[in-house]
Amino acid sequence: xxxxxxxxxxxxxxxxxxxxxxxxxxxxxxxxxxxxxxxxxxxxxxxxxxxxxxxxxxxxxxxxxxxxxxxxxxxxxxxxxxxxxxxxxxxxxxxxxxxxxxxxxxxxxxxxxxxxxxxxxxxxxxxxxxxxxxxxxxxxxxxxxxxxxxxxxxxxxxxxxxxxxxxxxxxxxxxxxxxxxxxxxxxxxxxxxxxxxxxxxxxxxxxxxxxxxxxxxxxxxxxxxxxxxxxxxxxxxxxxxxxxxxxxxxxxxxxxxxxxxxxxxxxxxxxxxxxxxxxxxxxxxxxxxxxxxxxxxxxxxxxxxxxxxxxxxxxxxxxxxxxxxxxxxxxxxxxxxxxxxxxxxxxxxxxxxxxxxxxxxxxxxxxxxxxxxxxxxxx
Amino acid sequence: xxxxxxxxxxxxxxxxxxxxxxxxxxxxxxxxxxxxxxxxxxxxxxxxxxxxxxxxxxxxxxxxxxxxxxxxxxxxxxxxxxxxxxxxxxxxxxxxxxxxxxxxxxxxxxxxxxxxxxxxxxxxxxxxxxxxxxxxxxxxxxxxxxxxxxxxxxxxxxxxxxxxxxxxxxxxxxxxxxxxxxxxxxxxxxxxxxxxxxxxxxxxxxxxxxxxxxxxxxxxxxxxxxxxxxxxxxxxxxxxxxxxxxxxxxxxxxxxxxxxxxxxxxxxxxxxxxxxxxxxxxxxxxxxxxxxxxxxxxxxxxxxxxxxxxxxxxxxxxxxxxxxxxxxxxxxxxxxxxxxxxxxxxxxxxxxxxxxxxxxxxxxxxxxxxxxxxxxxxx
Numbered sequence: 001x002x003x004x005x006x007x008x009x010x011x012x013x014x015x016x017x018x019x020x021x022x023x024x025x026x027x028x029x030x031x032x033x034x035x036x037x038x039x040x041x042x043x044x045x046x047x048x049x050x051x052x053x054x055x056x057x058x059x060x061x062x063x064x065x066x067x068x069x070x071x072x073x074x075x076x077x078x079x080x081x082x083x084x085x086x087x088x089x090x091x092x093x094x095x096x097x098x099x100x101x102x103x104x105x106x107x108x109x110x111x112x113x114x115x116x117x118x119x120x121x122x123x124x125x126x127x128x129x130x131x132x133x134x135x136x137x138x139x140x141x142x143x144x145x146x147x148x149x150x151x152x153x154x155x156x157x158x159x160x161x162x163x164x165x166x167x168x169x170x171x172x173x174x175x176x177x178x179x180x181x182x183x184x185x186x187x188x189x190x191x192x193x194x195x196x197x198x199x200x201x202x203x204x205x206x207x208x209x210x211x212x213x214x215x216x217x218x219x220x221x222x223x224x225x226x227x228x229x230x231x232x233x234x235x236x237x238x239x240x241x242x243x244x245x246x247x248x249x250x251x252x253x254x255x256x257x258x259x260x261x262x263x264x265x266x267x268x269x270x271x272x273x274x275x276x277x278x279x280x281x282x283x284x285x286x287x288x289x290x291x292x293x294x295x296x297x298x299x300x301x302x303x304x305x306x307x308x309x310x311x312x313x314x315x316x317x318x319x320x321x322x323x324x325x326x327x328x329x330x331x332x333x334x335x336x337x338x339x340x341x342x343x344x345x346x347x348x349x350x351x352x353x354x355x356x357x358x359x360x361x362x363x364x365x366x367x368x369x370x371x372x373x374x375x376x377x378x379x
Numbered sequence: 380x381x382x383x384x385x386x387x388x389x390x391x392x393x394x395x396x397x398x399x400x401x402x403x404x405x406x407x408x409x410x411x412x413x414x415x416x417x418x419x420x421x422x423x424x425x426x427x428x429x430x431x432x433x434x435x436x437x438x439x440x441x442x443x444x445x446x447x448x449x450x451x452x453x454x455x456x457x458x459x460x461x462x463x464x465x466x467x468x469x470x471x472x473x474x475x476x477x478x479x480x481x482x483x484x485x486x487x488x489x490x491x492x493x494x495x496x497x498x499x500x501x502x503x504x505x506x507x508x509x510x511x512x513x514x515x516x517x518x519x520x521x522x523x524x525x526x527x528x529x530x531x532x533x534x535x536x537x538x539x540x541x542x543x544x545x546x547x548x549x550x551x552x553x554x555x556x557x558x559x560x561x562x563x564x565x566x567x568x569x570x571x572x573x574x575x576x577x578x579x580x581x582x583x584x585x586x587x588x589x590x591x592x593x594x595x596x597x598x599x600x601x602x603x604x605x606x607x608x609x610x611x612x613x614x615x616x617x618x619x620x621x622x623x624x625x626x627x628x629x630x631x632x633x634x635x636x637x638x639x640x641x642x643x644x645x646x647x648x649x650x651x652x653x654x655x656x657x658x659x660x661x662x663x664x665x666x667x668x669x670x671x672x673x674x675x676x677x678x679x680x681x682x683x684x685x686x687x688x689x690x691x692x693x694x695x696x697x698x699x700x701x702x703x704x705x706x707x708x709x710x711x712x713x714x715x716x717x718x719x720x721x722x723x724x725x726x727x728x729x730x731x732x733x734x735x736x737x738x739x740x741x742x743x744x745x746x747x748x749x750x751x752x753x754x755x756x757x758x
Contacts, residue, residue, distance in 0.1 A: 143522065146602035146609030147714035153608075212610040217596045223525035229532075230525030231591040335526035 005032055009097045013037035013138070014180070018102035023245045023264040026292055026301060027077075028105035030173050035180045036082050036103065038152050039138030042200050046184045051168070055131070055205035058122030065184045069170060071112045076165050076190060079106040079266050079299045081238050083193035083220055086342035094339035101243050104266075106298050109188040111169030115162045117204070123158070126208045130161035132187055132196075133203040142218045153215055154196050155207070155234065156189065165190045165297065168201065190297035191269035192236050193341070195220045223336040230336065238268030240329055241343035242275050242302070242321035252351045256310040261288075266299035267323035274322045275302040281316035281347065282331075288319070309352050317348040384411055388476045392416035392517070393559070397481035402624045402643040405671055405680060406456075407484035409552050414559045415461050415482065417531050418517030421579050425563045430547070434510070434584035437501030444563045448549060450491045455544050455569060458485040458645050458678045460617050462572035462599055465721035473718035480622050483645075485677050488567040490548030494541045496583070502537070505587045509540035511566055511575075512582040521597045532594055533575050534586070534613065535568065544569045544676065547580060569676035570648035571615050572720070574599045602715040609715065617647030619708055620722035621654050621681070621700035631730045635689045640667075645678035646702035653701045654681040660695035660726065661710075667698070688731050696727040 006016045016035040022028045046065040054060040082103035084096050097103075118130070133153040140150060160166065167188040170177055177183040182199030189196035195215075210216070216234040223230040242265035253259055265272045271294040276285040288304040302319075309315065322328045333344045385395045395414040401407045425444040433439040461482035463475050476482075497509070512532040519529060539545065546567040549556055556562040561578030568575035574594075589595070595613040602609040621644035632638055644651045650673040655664040667683040681698075688694065701707045712723045 144597065144600055144602070144611065144717050146604060150609065211608065212591070212596075212612070213608055214602075214611070217591075217611045218523065221523055223523070223593075225525060229590065229592055230529065232523065232593070232596045233591070338523050 006035075007100075007102065009099060013039055014041065015097045017099055018105055020101040020243075020245055020248070022102060022105060023243055023299075024262055024301070026106060026298075027173060028107060030107070030175060030178070030181070033105040033107065033172075033181065034082065034103045036097070036194055037136070037180075038140075039136040041179050042135040043179055044135055044184055044200060044202075049184050049202075051185060051202060051204065053117055053121045053204045053206075056124040056127045056208050057118075057206050058124070059120070061117060061121050063117070065170075068112055068168065068185060071116060073110055074113055074164065074167060075108055075110040075171075076167060076188065076297065077106065077108050077295060078165075078188055078190045078297045079104065079238075080188075080194045080197055081241075081266065083195055083235050083340040084342070086346065087339050089346055090333060090339060090342060096339045101245075103194075104299075107173045109167055109169040110171035110174070111167035111185070111188065113164050114166045114168055114187070114204070115164055117168070118162060118206070121206070123206055124208070127158050127206045129158055129207040129210055130156045131205040131207055131211060132156065132198045132201060133205070134198045135200040135202045140214050140219065144218055146214055150214060152198065153213065154187075154198050154220075155211055155213075155216060156196065158206075160189070160192075160236075191238060193220070193238055193268075195235065220340065222338065222340060225336055235340055238266065239341050239343040240267035240270070240272075240321050240323040240327045241265065242319040242329065243346070244277075244317055244319050244348045247317070247348065247350050249348050250351065252353050253308050255308055255312060255352050255354055257308050259306045259308050261304045261306050261317065262301065263288075263303075263319050264299045264301050265290075265319070265321035267321065267327065269296065270323035270325045270327070271296055272300045272321055273324050275300075276320045276322075277304040277306075278318040278320070279306055279315050282318050282345070285320065312353050315350045315352060317350055318345045320345050385414075386479075386481065388478060392418055393420065394476045396478055397484055399480040399622075399624055399627070401481060401484060402622055402678075403641060403680065405485060405677075406552060407486060409486070409554060409557070409560070412484040412486065412551075412560065413461065413482045415476070415573060416515070416559075417519075418515040420558050421514040422558055423514055423563055423579060423581075428563050428581075430564060430581060430583065432496055432500045432583045432585075435503040435506045435587050436497075436585050437503070438499070440496060440500050442496070444549075447491055447547065447564060450495060452489055453492055453543065453546060454487055454489040454550075455546060455567065455676065456485065456487050456674060457544075457567055457569045457676045458483065458617075459567075459573045459576055460620075460645065462574055462614050462719040463721070465725065466718050468725055469712060469718060469721060475718045480624075482573075483678075486552045488546055488548040489550035489553070490546035490564070490567065492543050493545045493547055493566070493583070494543055496547070497541060497585070500585070502585055503587070506537050506585045508537055508586040508589055509535045510584040510586055510590060511535065511577045511580060512584070513577045514579040514581045519593050519598065523597055525593055529593060531577060532592065533566075533577050533599075534590055534592075534595060535575065537585075539568070539571075570617060572599070572617055572647075574614065599719065601717065601719060604715055614719055617645065618720050618722040619646035619649070619651075619700050619702045619706045620644065621698040621708065622725070623656075623696055623698050623727045626696070626727065626729050628727050629730065631732050632687050634687055634691060634731050634733055636687050638685045638687050640683045640685050640696065641680065642667075642682075642698050643678045643680050644669075644698070644700035646700065646706065648675065649702035649704045649706070650675055651679045651700055652703050654679075655699045655701075656683040656685075657697045657699070658685055658694050661697050661724070664699065691732050694729045694731060696729055697724045699724050
């Protein structure tokens with residue numbers, strides 16, 4: 001994990017994002033895949049590793065790494081997006097890891113369906129949830145927080161946990177997981193934000209009621225105001241979103257030329273139906289061409305042939321995706337999601353100029369940090 | 380509410396604490412009673428005022444102020460303590476209103492038992508909780524928080540709501556409530572921290588399940604680690620506590636004299652069984668004399684005759700209360716309570732000196748802010 005192309009956002013615990021160019025590749029190379037940790041990376045020994053499955057089950061299980069790898073496996077292509085992806089663009093600034101565009105990636109994950117283990121253990125009729133716990137432990141950071149160390153964990157509705165694509169994965173793009181990505185075994189929960197895909201899983205507990213733990217209330221939660229009074233709920237499905245990969249923020253392009261705008265679009269448990277691009281700040285919209293076949297849990301790349309204006313000027317580009325349920329990206333961030341689920345249409349300012357020499361643009365701005373420039377734009 | 384003796388901790392919303400000397404009086408005068416607001420004080424018109432009682436009931440009610448005052452009433456003597464009382468002494472400093480000793484007071488409250496209205500409305504068999512909402516609205520301050528304005532509200536377990544001492548009060552020490560204290564009608568929930576005694580009540584809703592609102596998770600919550608994994612719970616009962624009123628922090632007392640140490644002690648739904656005083660930083664403990672008769676929901680004042688040392692020195696005084704359930708004040712703040720329920724034994728440093736002239740104590744320290752001095756002491 002020493003690829004120079006990765007962008008370190010936090011060193012302890014290690015939080016690293018991909019360069020935005022990974023969105024131009026359908027499968028993200030393992031060594032360019034973003035890494036999101038809450039605590040120090042645990043180093044587990046595959047010989048002594050055991051996965052416990054207990055709680056509201058008929059026959060609790062205790063499974064070794066070798067036993068798991070001998071079980072029937074499945075490979076799924078799944079896009080994982082961190083719930084805080086794009087946080088650095090929020091105005092005003094929010095605390096949390098300052099991700100830009102690259103806390104997202106797509107890989108082929110191989111592992112044992114969680115449903116297989118749940119069937120073997122025999123889930124009780126009254127079960128409502130499955131608690132999935134990692135081996136990573138530490139003191140949480142968001143208030144309100146419990147005292148002392150806790151393990152990273154996440155709870156899935158029992159129906160979701162029993163879907164065939166929810167995996168206990170041990171391979172990523174045909175290679176064994178590395179410690180950074182959850183060796184020996186991690187969850188892959190397709191369609192949910194990345195926090196559900198718990199790494200270093202050592203314990204799965206079937207529950208008869210929903211927990212009210214730190215990871216369901218203080219962190220990775222949102223406010224559901226639909227029923228009159230807002231109630232706190234754990235984050236789950238990835239919301240429909242697209243990103244412009246090319247041009248980059250404040251890129252300079254030549255006038256009156258063909259320019260291929262590229263990007264990607266995704267939506268948690270739905271498929272991308274349409275991507276539109278605006279080159280005039282949202283006044284008018286043009287349909288972009290979708291490149292990849294539609295798959296339920298993977299992003300689709302798109303492109304749009306832009307004829308740049310004949311005159312020097314600044315253009316504001318926006319992309320907007322719609323999914324098969326009709327959900328469309330909003331214009332603004334929904335404050336009920338705090339610093340998560342950031343899926344509003346993000347403006348990309350581009351300078352149309354015949355040459356650098358005549359641009360009058362301060363070049364130090366162009367080499368500045370993208371989020372600062374975007375920040376100015378949004379003010 | 381312009382008493383010069385009150386100490387303003389926050390102006391908008393208004394948050395005001397009592398001088399510590401109120402703990403020396405069994406009943407707290409209305410104009411010295413602490414005021415805790417979350418939002419601007421609503422000014423309600425008693426003519427148009429209506430209290431709605433609905434939700435899981437057979438017959439929803441809509442009651443005027445006049446009708447409420449015509450119902451059978453009850454008067455209870457109840458100590459209210461703000462859940463953040465003593466917060467300013469915490470090390471490291473915590474955000475929130477920086478209360479010292481005086482976010483507490485005792486009054487005789489007159490009103491209609493909530494149980495009376497619940498009986499009239501006819502509570503459904505499946506009801507588990509009663510949601511009590513005030514007319515005050517605003518944007519909450521703690522993360523995670525919902526977007527926009529919400530009303531202050533609090534939820535009581537159905538059993539608690541049906542206790543005869545839980546009142547919809549309209550009088551405080553025989554006077555009609557003032558706007559600052561909840562005119563026209565406020566809850567009095569004996570034994571619970573003050574946040575449960577919702578002011579300006581306009582809506583009561585009987586619920587079939589516990590809500591997961593802002594006031595049950597982000598603010599006025601604590602972490603219950605008893606069942607293995609910490610879960611967030613709404614604060615409820617006042618924890619056993621005592622305070623030393625005299626001497627004050629860094630007071631100078633004469634050697635070899637009789638000195639009457641005074642204070643108060645209280646515990647939510649239990650009675651105070653014993654108060655002990657240490658004059659040697661907790662090495663040895665002496666039983667203090669309890670002054671007031673024991674009442675379930677009111678504090679008890681206490682005193683202890685201290686023979687000061689013959690030699691000049693610094694003494695650390697500590698008081699420690701025990702209640703009828705055997706619960707005793709802890710030595711340290713429980714971090715699972717965040718910046719609430721601060722009931723550890725708080726050291727009071729006292730200088731024994733024959734005269735100021737020979738004390739060698741910087742007098743500017745003595746006139747400094749108490750919490751700074753206590754802060755240094757605790758480091």
